[in-house]
Amino acid sequence: MARTDDWFNESFRDEYDQQNAALGRFNLALFGKTGVGKSTLINAIFGEEVARTGIGEPVTQGSHLYLDRVGHLGIVDTRGLEIGTHDREILRELDKVIKDSRKLPLSEQIHVAWYCVRGMDRRFEESEAEFIRRLDELGLPVIVVFTQVPRRNGHYHPDTVALAEQVVAKRLPIESGRPYMTFAKADDFAGQESYGLQDVLDATFRCAPEGVHGALTAAQEIDLSRKNAEAQKVIGVAVASAGGAAAVPIPFSDATLLVPIQLGMMAKVAHLYKIKFDRAALMAVVTTTAATQAGRATFTGLLKMVPGAGTIVGGAIGAGVATSFTYAMGQAWLRVCQQVHAGRLAGIDGALDNEQLRDMFVAEFRKRLPHKDKSKATVRAP
Ligand SMILES: Nc1nc2c(ncn2[C@@H]2O[C@H](COP(=O)(O)OP(=O)(O)O)[C@@H](O)[C@H]2O)c(=O)[nH]1
Numbered sequence: 051m052a053r054t055d056d057w058f059n060e061s062f063r064d065e066y067d068q069q070n071a072a073l074g075r076f077n078l079a080l081f082g083k084t085g086v087g088k089s090t091l092i093n094a095i096f097g098e099e100v101a102r103t104g105i106g107e108p109v110t111q112g113s114h115l116y117l118d119r120v121g122h123l124g125i126v127d128t129r130g131l132e133i134g135t136h137d138r139e140i141l142r143e144l145d146k147v148i149k150d151s152r153k154l155p156l157s158e159q160i161h162v163a164w165y166c167v168r169g170m171d172r173r174f175e176e177s178e179a180e181f182i183r184r185l186d187e188l189g190l191p192v193i194v195v196f197t198q199v200p201r202r203n204g205h206y207h208p209d210t211v212a213l214a215e216q217v218v219a220k221r222l223p224i225e226s227g228r229p230y231m232t233f234a235k236a237d238d239f240a241g242q243e244s245y246g247l248q249d250v251l252d253a254t255f256r257c258a259p260e261g262v263h264g265a266l267t268a269a270q271e272i273d274l275s276r277k278n279a280e281a282q283k284v285i286g287v288a289v290a291s292a293g294g295a296a297a298v299p300i301p302f303s304d305a306t307l308l309v310p311i312q313l314g315m316m317a318k319v320a321h322l323y324k325i326k327f328d329r330a331a332l333m334a335v336v337t338t339t340a341a342t343q344a345g346r347a348t349f350t351g352l353l354k355m356v357p358g359a360g361t362i363v364g365g366a367i368g369a370g371v372a373t374s375f376t377y378a379m380g381q382a383w384l385r386v387c388q389q390v391h392a393g394r395l396a397g398i399d400g401a402l403d404n405e406q407l408r409d410m411f412v413a414e415f416r417k418r419l420p421h422k423d424k425s426k427a428t429v430r431a432p
C-alpha cells in the first residue's frame with residue numbers, strides 16, 4: 051500500500067516539475083524613482099510573497115540589474131543605480147542583458163517594462179521620455195503607470211490629469227500612448243480605494259508574448275477569471291488526449307495509460323493556483339484515493355464510479371468513458387484548487403481540512419459524470 055503512495059507521489063512530482071518548466075516565467079522590468087510605489091504595485095498584483103523575498107541576484111556578475119524570481123514571475127530592477135541619475139548606466143547594462151538573452155529560452159528574456167511615475171509629481175522630464183524611448187529601442191514594450199493617483203467620483207486629481215496630458219503630448223512609444231492611472235493599496239484614512247490594477251494587468255497581457263501568458267496568468271493574483279479560463283484550456287487538452295489514448299478501447303487493467311495525462315493536468319492546474327508541491331501532492335492523494343471507497347486504488351478506483359466503465363466490450367474503456375472521466379476529474383480538481391487558493395479549506399493553523407477536501411472533490415466529480423444510468427453508478431471492474 052505504501053508503495054502505491056510512493057509511486058503516486060513520485061509520478062506526481064515528475065509531472066509537477068515538468069509542468070512547472072513548461073509554464074515558464076514571465077519577466078517584468080520595473081523602473082521608477084524610489085518611493086513612487088513600485089513594490090506596493092507589484093504586491094497588489096502578484097501577491098505579498100513577492101515583496102517578502104526581495105533579495106534577488108545580479109543578472110550578471112557585477113550588474114546593478116537584479117532579478118527576483120518568485121514562482122512563475124521574474125522582476126528585474128535596479129539597485130544602487132537611481133533612475134533619473136544613472137540612466138545611462140542602467141540602459142547600458144540593460145542593453146547587454148537583452149542582447150545576451152536573445153539566444154536563451156523565452157522564459158529567460160525580459161518581456162515587458164513598467165515605467166512608474168507618482169501621479170502627483172508635477173513634472174515629467176525630457177530625460178524620462180528619452181529613457182522610455184530607449185527602452186522601446188531595446189525592444190521592450192513599455193507601460194507607463196501613474197501610481198498613487200487620487201480619484202473621486204470617477205475623476206482623477208487635476209494635477210495628475212495635467213501630468214498625463216504632458217506624457218501623451220510627447221507621443222511616446224508606450225502601450226495605448228498614455229499612462230495608466232492606479233492606486234495600488236487602499237488608504238482608509240484618505241478614503242481612497244484601490245483601482246486601476248486590472249487595466250495594468252490587461253495591458254501587460256497585450257504586450258507580453260503568447261508564450262508567457264500561462265506564466266503571467268499563474269503569477270498574477272487579481273484576475274481569477276483568467277486563471278479559471280486557463281485551467282479550462284488545460285482540462286480541454288487533457289480530455290482530448292484521454293479520448294485519443296482510448297480511441298481504440300483500452301482494457302480496464304490498462305486504465306493507467308490515462309494516469310500521466312490526468313496527473314499532468316492536475317499538476318498544471320495546481321501551478322496556476324500557486325499550490326506548492328507538498329500541498330498539491332497531499333491534495334491529490336486525499337482526493338483521488340478517498341473518492342474511491344476502495345481506498346488507495348486512486349485512478350482505477352475512481353474509474354469504478356464512472357457509469358459504463360468496464361462494461362463496454364469485455365471490460366474495455368472507450369473514448370467516451372475516458373473523456374467524461376478525465377473531464378470530471380479535471381473540474382473536481384480545479385474546484386479544490388480554487389477553494390484552497392482562496393484559503394477556504396484551511397483551518398487557523400493553515401492545515402488543510404482533508405475531510406472537506408475529499409467531500410468537495412467527490413461531490414464535484416460525481417456531479418460531472420454522465421447521469422443517464424444511475425443504477426450502474428458503481429460498476430465493478432471485471
Ligand atoms: N496607501 C498607499 N500607499 C502607497 C501606495 N503606493 C505606495 N505607497 C506608500 O509609499 C511608500 C513607498 O512605496 P514603495 O512601494 O515602497 O515604493 P518603491 O520604492 O517604488 O518600491 C510606502 O510607504 C508605501 O506604503 C498606494 O497605492 N497606496
Ligand SMILES: [Mg+2]
Nearest residue numbers: 085088089090
Ligand atoms: Mg521598492
